[in-house]
Amino acid sequence: MSDPRLRDADPEDDAFVPARALVADIEAAIDAGDGPALNGLLDPLHGADVADLIEQLTPQRRGRLLRLYSGEIDAEILSEIDESIREEVIEALPREVVAEAVREMDTDDVVDLVEDLDAPEREEILSALDAEDRVAVEQSLTWPEYSAGRLMQSEVVTAPEHWTVGETIDFLRREEWLPDQFYHVVLIDPRRRPIGYVTLGRLLSSPRATPLRDLTEDSFRSIRATAEEADVAYLFNQYHLISAPVVDEADRLVGVITIDDAMSVLDEEHEEDILLLAGVGDESSISDTVVETARQRVPWLGANVLTALLAAGVIAFFEDSIASLVALAVLMPIVASLGGNAATQTLTVVVRGLATKSLTPSNVWRIVRRETIVGLMNGAMFGAVMAVVAYVWFRDAELSGVIAAAMIINLTVAAVGGILVPLALDRMGQDPALASPTFVTMLTDVIGFMAFLGLATWILL
Amino acid sequence: MSDPRLRDADPEDDAFVPARALVADIEAAIDAGDGPALNGLLDPLHGADVADLIEQLTPQRRGRLLRLYSGEIDAEILSEIDESIREEVIEALPREVVAEAVREMDTDDVVDLVEDLDAPEREEILSALDAEDRVAVEQSLTWPEYSAGRLMQSEVVTAPEHWTVGETIDFLRREEWLPDQFYHVVLIDPRRRPIGYVTLGRLLSSPRATPLRDLTEDSFRSIRATAEEADVAYLFNQYHLISAPVVDEADRLVGVITIDDAMSVLDEEHEEDILLLAGVGDESSISDTVVETARQRVPWLGANVLTALLAAGVIAFFEDSIASLVALAVLMPIVASLGGNAATQTLTVVVRGLATKSLTPSNVWRIVRRETIVGLMNGAMFGAVMAVVAYVWFRDAELSGVIAAAMIINLTVAAVGGILVPLALDRMGQDPALASPTFVTMLTDVIGFMAFLGLATWILL
Known part of the structure; x- marks a missing residue:
């Protein structure tokens, strides 16, 4: 088998x-x-x-x-x-x-x-x-879409709080309607409010005379039917829950959620984050047709055309500088590209930190500081590398200095933007994974070209 | 509560x-x-x-x-x-x-x-x-790292295959060492090979005289201790398992894995994919110091400098063209940028398809075809958009034609590269999330600049 x-x-x-x-x-x-x-x-x-x-x-x-x-x-x-x-x-x-x-x-x-x-x-x-x-x-x-109320099943095995192990086992033997899978017996008071639960393992290993009340688990927590399913998945994962009773606004038991459903939600939430960060519609699936696939990808590519045009506008502003020093056209994509990648790194860490609730109001400023310093450090390091490369390539010390300075500026902007943009979106109640990549890439493209071409125009020409 | x-x-x-x-x-x-x-x-x-x-x-x-x-x-x-x-x-x-x-x-x-x-x-x-x-x-x-053997707990509740419900319940009442959480009693043969399991719910709701053998679940499947933990998480999620016995190479029971551990693995695997796709070390954590964070990000930024330099080399090859038509410098990043984003979209869908096992040898060629057609379609569409924009901006019909052609080429290359690179890495036993983004971005940068500047040089100059 x-x-x-x-x-x-x-x-x-x-x-x-x-x-x-x-x-x-x-x-x-x-x-x-x-x-x-x-x-x-x-x-x-x-x-x-x-x-x-x-x-x-x-x-x-x-x-x-x-x-x-x-x-x-x-x-x-x-x-x-x-x-x-x-x-x-x-x-x-x-x-x-x-x-x-x-x-x-x-x-x-x-x-x-x-x-x-x-x-x-x-x-x-x-x-x-x-x-x-x-x-x-x-x-x-x-209940609202994506709420605990939609996720729960209504078949719950309950017992009055005053029952013993023996009474409960006799009751279970009599009942015919039991759900396929259940892991706890939920204790309810006369108003059908859940007040604890007993695992089946404990029920089976205890003497018949034991009151259920003596066997309840510390891990017990009930979930509001209006709670968001993403939060339900978080609760199950954080506290290693196996099942949890769901209650209405009057705290009355209305259903139960089991860990396999929470696991599916966790899986879907992750999938959505990955696809949104990559600019793919969150409903994309392997069974989509050509037309569905193309349609899902167009919005993000469209947004990307707009941001790329903005960056092109910045370049156009410095056309004369490029015409008189073509090396600028050769080097400028490097500044923008590294900025974009550094921003993606920070952005992803922040989006995940928010999703896993490890980025909290209490540590957010420390993380902002950390990312900014890392941006400065990596900017200085790769600025120095590019300064050497540019010097070897073009034998122009001033150009070397300009690219180094532009790299430091852009990687610092990338870090600050990479953290503040998703935080701001989250604060506004938006999904930070959805719009952040477009915003932040625009920022690093525009600032990258502006810093490099602007400094070059000012210093070299 | x-x-x-x-x-x-x-x-x-x-x-x-x-x-x-x-x-x-x-x-x-x-x-x-x-x-x-x-x-x-x-x-x-x-x-x-x-x-x-x-x-x-x-x-x-x-x-x-x-x-x-x-x-x-x-x-x-x-x-x-x-x-x-x-x-x-x-x-x-x-x-x-x-x-x-x-x-x-x-x-x-x-x-x-x-x-x-x-x-x-x-x-x-x-x-x-x-x-x-x-x-x-x-x-x-x-057992190897990241294997089922490392994930399992050795405390398993077992019963000989010939026992009845009553014998099992009496046994459970006698035992003191029972694990905190268990959901099944595993039936074993005299050689300690698991041959089925009974849920505690079924045990509780059946008459004492019922043989355990009559109560086993269809969902039963055992897992080899050498199986990779990512595959274990997949099995639990796919088949809604709650617990599964783990066996050694002689099929003897050595432990049990429960769904909460599988859920943690699923969570970690997802996290790793997201972080790798963003070029962040897969061990990154919110508690990392500035130095640890900077160090994790350097390898990918370093790889990015190399690929950006390669792209710069392509641009440098066309320096004379740019010097005589600066509009090329203005428009070229748009071609590269859209190519990069289209590639990220395809790449992410493919990496996820491999992880969720929805991209299989049986449908891979259909997906390759779908992505290629989507690349061509989106290339044609955004090529047309850019042709109009370029014409309005620079009043040069030939330049419009060149950027349209370059977009079609680059978005098609992005689609093909975005699917073939991760597939090839997967075939070679590498993690497709790790190296694909760098490879594919290099491809779209180099091809984007080469197609646009090459066509421009050939047709316009």
């Missing part, structure tokens, strides 16, 4: 990706319209892997697979389908297949599935649920 | 960062050498928050805090201390404090603590453990 893919670790081979031969067989079965062969190939796979495969096919093959394999698309596969193709997949499947899959899902997976759908489609899916689950899903949908 | 920080969500305020006033009080207590006041302030905090605070103090205050508060530094705090200051903290603490804390830790936390220490220091810490834990830690340390 050991995962065969973890057994024969060949460093040349990525064991976690479906073998090329298997994918080729699956594609051949799709192209041949051979349903039984397709079933034989897909059935041994985990739902998450089937979902990945569906995502990685071309849209044409995906459509055909969904027709051929529709009878086997269950809750496990459907809840793993990436957001980017979810609507496409749901539309391609027969209604009764979707209905059957949705009935099998935990309520948090249903919420995740329907929250981005239009009202009529959402209604159609919800109508497949029994009344109780439907109410749970609809209540979850009343 | 609800987390007060999640209750009154003021969007202006980051509820997850210690209040500035609290940090100020703590700093004042440290400066005054007031141990009792410090205890009063720190005791209500979670160990993870105390560890963060210690990390965020200046090195001087950190040293003083460790002296004043040393009696209270326990396993919880010590295991949360960031790697970047771990050695400093251990050295500052009295031996017996470290020894006491280590004795309280699970073996995986001890491994994490000692694995980067020098042999004598490691030996000193291990000598505090009792014989059994010491053997477990030393065995864990025989």
Whole structure:
């Protein structure tokens, strides 16, 4: 039963990706319209892997697979389908297949599935649920997007605070509706407010007469349904939580969030940061078509054209200087380029510091000072390097001095801009990863060209 | 008991960062050498928050805090201390404090603590453990760095495959050594090979006479101790695992990995990717001093100087062209800049696709084609925009044509380079996030200047 893919670790081979031969067989079965062969190939796979495969096919093959394999698309596969193709997949499947899959899902997976759908489609899916689950899903949908209320499942195992271990175990043996996975029994008071929880391990290892109240964990903390999902992920990671009860504004228990959902959120938040810092839309996915991909990248490239034109304007202002000393045109991109890279370094550290909450009001000025000094130091160092290179190349001591000074100025500006711009955006309630790179690169381009060409014009010409 | 920080969500305020006033009080207590006041302030905090605070103090205050508060530094705090200051903290603490804390830790936390220490220091810490834990830690340390074997804890709750629910519960009630957190009972055969697991929830909700064998989970999979920790994190995230048994080369059970550890690894892997893509050393931390920070950033800036010099060499080759048409110097950075940004976009998508295993041998050529077409399309679009801008600015139709052609060439090169460079690095067993940005930026700078200045020289002059 050991995962065969973890057994024969060949460093040349990525064991976690479906073998090329298997994918080729699956594609051949799709192209041949051979349903039984397709079933034989897909059935041994985990739902998450089937979902990945569906995502990685071309849209044409995906459509055909969904027709051929529709009878086997269950809750496990459907809840793993990436957001980017979810609507496409749901539309391609027969209604009764979707209905059957949705009935099998935990309520948090249903919420995740329907929250981005239009009202009529959402209604159609919800109508497949029994009344109780439907109410749970609809209540979850009343909480804001990206909130704990959307992330939670409503199935919670609770016990009155006065129960003993024995009473609780007897209760669990009697109940039929227990969720697939649960890790704690939540103690509630008569008003349904959670007041602690007991791990199942402790429940199992304690004598039957022990009151639950004596077994509660210190780690217990409940989460407001309105809390942002990014903060929920932070809490789970920071305090090693496994599950946490979710409460409404009156502190009443409304659901529970488990660590696997928090892990998915953490994963998505990171992904978003990386993609935003690179100027790629945060919804980009490997299944996007050419047109979707091009469209996502245009806004940032467009912003980049504007900032590059601003920098070109600065250069144009010094056209006469360049005409009389072409070495300036040769060296000026170096000043801008190093400034841009130094700014990216600082910027990324700051964006991550904010995301991981390690950059706080208490240490922010120390970090501003550190980055500024580092900018000055690296500016001085690489300024000196470039001064030597420029001298060897052009034999002009004044030009050497000018490039050194421009490097010091630009790397210092890069450091200060790289920290203050994301901090300012964060203070204004904006995502610092979104707009910072464009702003800061503009700054280092403009200042880089201005400092270098300005000093050169003033001193050399 | 609800987390007060999640209750009154003021969007202006980051509820997850210690209040500035609290940090100020703590700093004042440290400066005054007031141990009792410090205890009063720190005791209500979670160990993870105390560890963060210690990390965020200046090195001087950190040293003083460790002296004043040393009696209270326990396993919880010590295991949360960031790697970047771990050695400093251990050295500052009295031996017996470290020894006491280590004795309280699970073996995986001890491994994490000692694995980067020098042999004598490691030996000193291990000598505090009792014989059994010491053997477990030393065995864990025989597995490669960043492997599942280093991540696992050796305390596993097991049951023979023929046991019933009742026998298992009785066994759990008898045992005293149970780990703090466990979620499954692992079924083992007589050779100690794991053959399945039962969740505690199922154990609790089943009649005593039920054989464990009837309750095992489909999700069961064991992990080789030699598997890389990044792959372990992927497995947990992909299959929503909560815990997974770890086996040696003979398939014998040697430990267990739980999801909270997998979540930490996922977090670190992401962080590393983001920092590497930005050219910041992957060990960078908010507690780094000025000198450490400057030192981490120098290698990438140094590489950037070399690539920028190469680009400058290209420009120098066309000095005469620039001297006779200065507009070239004005426009050339735009071509290079857009190329660099387009390359960063593609590069990031590819690096992430490799990390999330959504870019596979089966779809790689489709993605290469998609990116190339997107590069051509965006090149054509922004080439057209720049042609218009250049014409309005310089009234030179040929110059307009040249910049349009250069943009198409450079954005296509950016796309192709942005995908092939990280793929090639990955194929060679290198981390694609590490070297790709430098390579690809060099490519777009050199090709950008060469295409624009070369075409201009050929057509215009």
